[in-house]
Amino acid sequence: GAVVSQHPSRVICKSGTSVKIECRSLDFQATTMFWYRQFPKQSLMLMATSNEGSKATYEQGVEKDKFLINHASLTLSTLTVTSAHPEDSSFYICSAIQQGGETQYFGPGTRLLVL
């Protein structure tokens, strides 16, 4: 149980285009989902916290207009990187908390490469 999927697993795009990453909780309802970014050999960097049906809360320094987060249902959150640039290339990971739970379950991650 407690499986989180992400799609796509990897994406290559041209500079200036927008990329959407989906995060789904497959076998549970997630009241809260998190989006992280991770650079090679570095720890997780929290970007934003999203609760179903409300606006995401972004961490300091994360541009909300660049990283659009939508949490439209209890099983799906999306992260859209708008007008992507090479510096946005990174490993993006989502996680979810079950209703009434206290632990995060992570997705497998999405590797984004912007050329």
Place this chain on the structure above:
Amino acid sequence: QKEVEQDPGPLSVPEGAIVSLNCTYSNSAFQYFMWYRQYSRKGPELLMYTYSSGNKEDGRFTAQVDKSSKYISLFIRDSQPSDSATYLCAMSAGGNQFYFGTGTSLTVIP
């Protein structure tokens, strides 16, 4: 002072060794403690979850929480090359705020 401190390693051990991974923390309100394993280019995988103090065992893995010392440990017995990964500790006082260690890189040598 960081909320959670974790030695980044790297830690290298021979196969079969007992591995001890540790984190210290400063916030006495933390009561939910987690250990995650992350393989290269993968998302973290929940290994152990402990509420409050005490020990929890699952196969070759044992998690210990000492709230009086603000210290948590993960022990891996009979370590295997497949245990080679980065291990992250995480903790929470409840709600949606989690605090992660920076991760310890472990290599188990055959």
